[in-house]
Amino acid sequence: MxxxxxxxxxxxxxxxxSELLNNQAMAEVLTGIGLPTSLEQSLALYMGRRWLDCRPDIEAALGRPCPETTLDDWTRLCHSRAATQLxxxxxxxxxxxxxxxxxxxxxxxxxxxxxxxxxxxxxxxxxxxxxxxxxxxxxxxxxxxxxxxxxxxxxxxxxxxxxxxxxxxxxxxxxxxxxxxxxxxxxxxxxxxxxxxxxxxxxxxxxxxxxxxxxxxxxxxx
Structure with a gap:
Protein backbone atom coordinates (compact mmCIF):
# COMPACT_ATOMS: atom_id res chain seq x y z
CA MET A 1 0.00 0.00 0.00
CA SER A 18 5.18 25.22 -20.60
CA GLU A 19 7.69 27.15 -18.52
CA LEU A 20 9.73 28.22 -21.55
CA LEU A 21 6.58 29.30 -23.39
CA ASN A 22 5.23 31.25 -20.40
CA ASN A 23 8.49 32.94 -19.50
CA GLN A 24 9.50 33.81 -23.06
CA ALA A 25 6.12 35.51 -23.41
CA MET A 26 6.60 37.26 -20.06
CA ALA A 27 10.05 38.48 -21.10
CA GLU A 28 8.68 39.87 -24.37
CA VAL A 29 5.75 41.63 -22.71
CA LEU A 30 7.90 43.17 -19.97
CA THR A 31 10.49 44.30 -22.51
CA GLY A 32 7.65 45.85 -24.49
CA ILE A 33 6.52 47.98 -21.53
CA GLY A 34 10.03 49.29 -20.92
CA LEU A 35 11.53 46.69 -18.60
CA PRO A 36 14.14 44.78 -20.67
CA THR A 37 13.87 41.16 -19.50
CA SER A 38 15.48 38.00 -20.85
CA LEU A 39 14.04 34.49 -20.76
CA GLU A 40 16.59 33.52 -18.13
CA GLN A 41 15.67 36.51 -15.96
CA SER A 42 11.98 35.70 -16.22
CA LEU A 43 12.62 32.07 -15.23
CA ALA A 44 14.70 33.18 -12.24
CA LEU A 45 12.34 35.89 -11.01
CA TYR A 46 8.78 34.85 -11.88
CA MET A 47 8.56 31.09 -12.43
CA GLY A 48 6.09 29.35 -10.14
CA ARG A 49 4.51 32.58 -8.86
CA ARG A 50 1.13 34.19 -9.43
CA TRP A 51 0.85 37.34 -11.53
CA LEU A 52 -0.65 39.00 -8.44
CA ASP A 53 2.63 38.40 -6.59
CA CYS A 54 4.92 39.14 -9.54
CA ARG A 55 3.33 42.48 -10.34
CA PRO A 56 4.69 44.45 -7.32
CA ASP A 57 8.23 43.30 -8.13
CA ILE A 58 7.78 44.23 -11.79
CA GLU A 59 6.46 47.66 -10.88
CA ALA A 60 9.30 48.25 -8.45
CA ALA A 61 11.83 47.46 -11.18
CA LEU A 62 9.89 49.47 -13.73
CA GLY A 63 9.55 52.47 -11.43
CA ARG A 64 5.88 52.94 -12.25
CA PRO A 65 2.64 50.96 -12.44
CA CYS A 66 2.29 48.35 -15.17
CA PRO A 67 -0.06 49.26 -17.98
CA GLU A 68 -3.47 47.80 -17.24
CA THR A 69 -3.24 45.63 -20.34
CA THR A 70 -0.03 43.84 -19.25
CA LEU A 71 -1.67 40.73 -17.81
CA ASP A 72 -4.08 40.46 -20.74
CA ASP A 73 -1.23 40.86 -23.22
CA TRP A 74 0.78 38.12 -21.53
CA THR A 75 -2.23 35.82 -21.32
CA ARG A 76 -3.12 36.40 -24.97
CA LEU A 77 0.43 35.67 -26.09
CA CYS A 78 0.61 32.43 -24.08
CA HIS A 79 -2.76 31.24 -25.32
CA SER A 80 -1.95 32.05 -28.95
CA ARG A 81 1.28 30.03 -28.79
CA ALA A 82 -0.19 27.07 -26.91
CA ALA A 83 -1.66 25.44 -30.02
CA THR A 84 1.75 25.04 -31.65
CA GLN A 85 4.20 25.11 -28.72
CA LEU A 86 2.51 23.37 -25.80
Whole structure:
Protein backbone atom coordinates (compact mmCIF):
# COMPACT_ATOMS: atom_id res chain seq x y z
CA MET A 1 0.00 0.00 0.00
CA UNK A 2 1.31 3.44 -0.91
CA UNK A 3 2.25 5.80 1.90
CA UNK A 4 0.43 8.59 0.03
CA UNK A 5 -3.32 9.14 0.00
CA UNK A 6 -3.20 12.13 -2.35
CA UNK A 7 -0.88 13.25 -5.15
CA UNK A 8 -0.82 16.99 -5.92
CA UNK A 9 0.61 18.10 -9.25
CA UNK A 10 1.81 21.55 -10.03
CA UNK A 11 0.92 22.31 -13.65
CA UNK A 12 3.47 24.37 -15.57
CA UNK A 13 6.71 22.40 -15.82
CA UNK A 14 5.18 19.33 -14.16
CA UNK A 15 2.26 18.36 -16.41
CA UNK A 16 2.70 20.86 -19.24
CA UNK A 17 6.20 21.57 -20.50
CA SER A 18 5.18 25.22 -20.60
CA GLU A 19 7.69 27.15 -18.52
CA LEU A 20 9.73 28.22 -21.55
CA LEU A 21 6.58 29.30 -23.39
CA ASN A 22 5.23 31.25 -20.40
CA ASN A 23 8.49 32.94 -19.50
CA GLN A 24 9.50 33.81 -23.06
CA ALA A 25 6.12 35.51 -23.41
CA MET A 26 6.60 37.26 -20.06
CA ALA A 27 10.05 38.48 -21.10
CA GLU A 28 8.68 39.87 -24.37
CA VAL A 29 5.75 41.63 -22.71
CA LEU A 30 7.90 43.17 -19.97
CA THR A 31 10.49 44.30 -22.51
CA GLY A 32 7.65 45.85 -24.49
CA ILE A 33 6.52 47.98 -21.53
CA GLY A 34 10.03 49.29 -20.92
CA LEU A 35 11.53 46.69 -18.60
CA PRO A 36 14.14 44.78 -20.67
CA THR A 37 13.87 41.16 -19.50
CA SER A 38 15.48 38.00 -20.85
CA LEU A 39 14.04 34.49 -20.76
CA GLU A 40 16.59 33.52 -18.13
CA GLN A 41 15.67 36.51 -15.96
CA SER A 42 11.98 35.70 -16.22
CA LEU A 43 12.62 32.07 -15.23
CA ALA A 44 14.70 33.18 -12.24
CA LEU A 45 12.34 35.89 -11.01
CA TYR A 46 8.78 34.85 -11.88
CA MET A 47 8.56 31.09 -12.43
CA GLY A 48 6.09 29.35 -10.14
CA ARG A 49 4.51 32.58 -8.86
CA ARG A 50 1.13 34.19 -9.43
CA TRP A 51 0.85 37.34 -11.53
CA LEU A 52 -0.65 39.00 -8.44
CA ASP A 53 2.63 38.40 -6.59
CA CYS A 54 4.92 39.14 -9.54
CA ARG A 55 3.33 42.48 -10.34
CA PRO A 56 4.69 44.45 -7.32
CA ASP A 57 8.23 43.30 -8.13
CA ILE A 58 7.78 44.23 -11.79
CA GLU A 59 6.46 47.66 -10.88
CA ALA A 60 9.30 48.25 -8.45
CA ALA A 61 11.83 47.46 -11.18
CA LEU A 62 9.89 49.47 -13.73
CA GLY A 63 9.55 52.47 -11.43
CA ARG A 64 5.88 52.94 -12.25
CA PRO A 65 2.64 50.96 -12.44
CA CYS A 66 2.29 48.35 -15.17
CA PRO A 67 -0.06 49.26 -17.98
CA GLU A 68 -3.47 47.80 -17.24
CA THR A 69 -3.24 45.63 -20.34
CA THR A 70 -0.03 43.84 -19.25
CA LEU A 71 -1.67 40.73 -17.81
CA ASP A 72 -4.08 40.46 -20.74
CA ASP A 73 -1.23 40.86 -23.22
CA TRP A 74 0.78 38.12 -21.53
CA THR A 75 -2.23 35.82 -21.32
CA ARG A 76 -3.12 36.40 -24.97
CA LEU A 77 0.43 35.67 -26.09
CA CYS A 78 0.61 32.43 -24.08
CA HIS A 79 -2.76 31.24 -25.32
CA SER A 80 -1.95 32.05 -28.95
CA ARG A 81 1.28 30.03 -28.79
CA ALA A 82 -0.19 27.07 -26.91
CA ALA A 83 -1.66 25.44 -30.02
CA THR A 84 1.75 25.04 -31.65
CA GLN A 85 4.20 25.11 -28.72
CA LEU A 86 2.51 23.37 -25.80
CA UNK A 87 3.49 19.77 -25.09
CA UNK A 88 3.18 17.52 -22.07
CA UNK A 89 6.08 16.72 -19.80
CA UNK A 90 7.24 13.26 -20.82
CA UNK A 91 5.50 10.56 -18.82
CA UNK A 92 3.05 12.88 -17.05
CA UNK A 93 -0.15 11.72 -18.75
CA UNK A 94 0.56 8.00 -18.33
CA UNK A 95 1.61 8.51 -14.72
CA UNK A 96 -1.59 10.36 -13.83
CA UNK A 97 -3.76 7.80 -15.58
CA UNK A 98 -2.05 4.97 -13.68
CA UNK A 99 -2.59 6.34 -10.18
CA UNK A 100 -4.92 4.48 -7.86
CA UNK A 101 -5.19 7.28 -5.31
CA UNK A 102 -6.89 10.67 -5.68
CA UNK A 103 -4.93 13.34 -7.48
CA UNK A 104 -5.36 17.02 -8.29
CA UNK A 105 -3.67 20.04 -9.81
CA UNK A 106 -2.67 22.96 -7.57
CA UNK A 107 -1.08 25.69 -9.65
CA UNK A 108 -0.35 29.41 -9.57
CA UNK A 109 -1.86 29.62 -13.05
CA UNK A 110 -5.53 30.45 -13.66
CA UNK A 111 -7.95 27.59 -14.38
CA UNK A 112 -8.60 28.61 -17.99
CA UNK A 113 -4.89 28.21 -18.86
CA UNK A 114 -4.79 24.79 -17.22
CA UNK A 115 -8.00 23.63 -18.89
CA UNK A 116 -6.78 24.87 -22.29
CA UNK A 117 -3.54 22.97 -21.82
CA UNK A 118 -5.15 19.70 -20.79
CA UNK A 119 -7.41 19.87 -23.84
CA UNK A 120 -4.51 20.77 -26.14
CA UNK A 121 -2.38 17.92 -24.81
CA UNK A 122 -5.24 15.42 -24.87
CA UNK A 123 -5.15 14.75 -21.13
CA UNK A 124 -8.49 13.77 -19.63
CA UNK A 125 -9.68 15.99 -16.80
CA UNK A 126 -10.67 12.80 -14.97
CA UNK A 127 -7.04 11.71 -15.01
CA UNK A 128 -5.81 15.09 -13.77
CA UNK A 129 -8.40 15.48 -11.02
CA UNK A 130 -9.80 18.72 -9.61
CA UNK A 131 -8.04 21.98 -10.44
CA UNK A 132 -7.11 24.39 -7.64
CA UNK A 133 -5.63 27.73 -8.61
CA UNK A 134 -3.64 30.20 -6.59
CA UNK A 135 -5.24 32.88 -8.75
CA UNK A 136 -8.75 32.16 -7.45
CA UNK A 137 -8.87 29.74 -4.51
CA UNK A 138 -6.58 31.33 -1.91
CA UNK A 139 -5.50 34.76 -0.76
CA UNK A 140 -1.81 33.93 -0.49
CA UNK A 141 0.02 32.18 -3.31
CA UNK A 142 3.13 30.02 -3.32
CA UNK A 143 5.58 29.95 -1.48
CA UNK A 144 2.85 30.06 1.19
CA UNK A 145 1.29 26.63 1.89
CA UNK A 146 -2.31 27.82 1.52
CA UNK A 147 -3.08 26.37 -1.92
CA UNK A 148 -1.77 22.90 -1.10
CA UNK A 149 -3.56 22.87 2.24
CA UNK A 150 -6.77 23.97 0.51
CA UNK A 151 -6.46 21.08 -1.94
CA UNK A 152 -5.86 18.57 0.86
CA UNK A 153 -8.87 19.85 2.82
CA UNK A 154 -11.11 19.71 -0.24
CA UNK A 155 -10.12 16.11 -0.89
CA UNK A 156 -10.07 14.99 2.76
CA UNK A 157 -6.38 14.09 2.81
CA UNK A 158 -3.82 14.31 5.59
CA UNK A 159 -0.97 16.62 4.52
CA UNK A 160 1.47 14.15 6.07
CA UNK A 161 0.23 11.52 3.59
CA UNK A 162 0.28 13.81 0.56
CA UNK A 163 2.89 13.90 -2.20
CA UNK A 164 3.51 17.18 -4.04
CA UNK A 165 5.24 17.19 -7.43
CA UNK A 166 6.84 20.57 -8.11
CA UNK A 167 9.42 22.13 -10.41
CA UNK A 168 9.87 25.62 -8.91
CA UNK A 169 11.47 26.96 -5.77
CA UNK A 170 8.28 28.73 -4.56
CA UNK A 171 6.29 25.55 -5.17
CA UNK A 172 8.73 23.38 -3.24
CA UNK A 173 8.72 25.87 -0.37
CA UNK A 174 4.92 25.81 -0.32
CA UNK A 175 4.77 22.03 -0.20
CA UNK A 176 7.32 21.82 2.59
CA UNK A 177 5.49 24.52 4.56
CA UNK A 178 2.28 22.49 4.16
CA UNK A 179 3.91 19.50 5.83
CA UNK A 180 3.79 17.39 2.70
CA UNK A 181 6.41 15.24 0.98
CA UNK A 182 7.81 17.15 -1.99
CA UNK A 183 9.38 15.69 -5.12
CA UNK A 184 11.35 18.22 -7.16
CA UNK A 185 10.89 17.22 -10.79
CA UNK A 186 13.60 17.97 -13.36
CA UNK A 187 11.78 16.80 -16.48
CA UNK A 188 10.82 20.09 -18.18
CA UNK A 189 12.63 21.87 -20.97
CA UNK A 190 13.32 24.84 -18.69
CA UNK A 191 15.64 22.97 -16.33
CA UNK A 192 19.05 24.62 -16.16
CA UNK A 193 22.33 23.84 -14.40
CA UNK A 194 21.91 24.32 -10.67
CA UNK A 195 18.14 23.80 -10.66
CA UNK A 196 18.35 20.54 -8.71
CA UNK A 197 20.49 22.25 -6.09
CA UNK A 198 18.00 25.13 -5.81
CA UNK A 199 15.08 22.77 -5.30
CA UNK A 200 17.04 20.81 -2.71
CA UNK A 201 17.94 24.04 -0.90
CA UNK A 202 14.25 24.95 -0.88
CA UNK A 203 13.58 21.73 1.02
CA UNK A 204 12.55 19.16 -1.59
CA UNK A 205 12.63 15.70 -0.02
CA UNK A 206 13.38 13.98 -3.33
CA UNK A 207 15.00 15.30 -6.51
CA UNK A 208 13.74 13.25 -9.44
CA UNK A 209 14.68 13.32 -13.13
CA UNK A 210 11.44 11.83 -14.44
CA UNK A 211 8.14 10.17 -13.59
CA UNK A 212 9.70 6.72 -13.29
CA UNK A 213 11.69 8.08 -10.36
CA UNK A 214 8.52 9.49 -8.79
CA UNK A 215 6.93 6.05 -9.05
CA UNK A 216 9.93 4.63 -7.20
CA UNK A 217 9.51 7.27 -4.46
CA UNK A 218 5.86 6.31 -4.05
CA UNK A 219 6.67 2.63 -3.75
CA UNK A 220 9.50 3.18 -1.28
CA UNK A 221 8.71 2.31 2.34
CA UNK A 222 9.01 5.02 5.00
Missing amino acids: SRFDLVIFDYDGVIAD TAVRGAADFMASLSQPRCIASSSPPDWIELGLETMGIAVADAGPIYSGAVHVTRGKPHPDLFLHAARELGADPARTLVIEDSTPGVQAGVAAGMTVAGLLAGGHIRDGHAERLAAAGAHHIVPDYAAIRAVMERPH
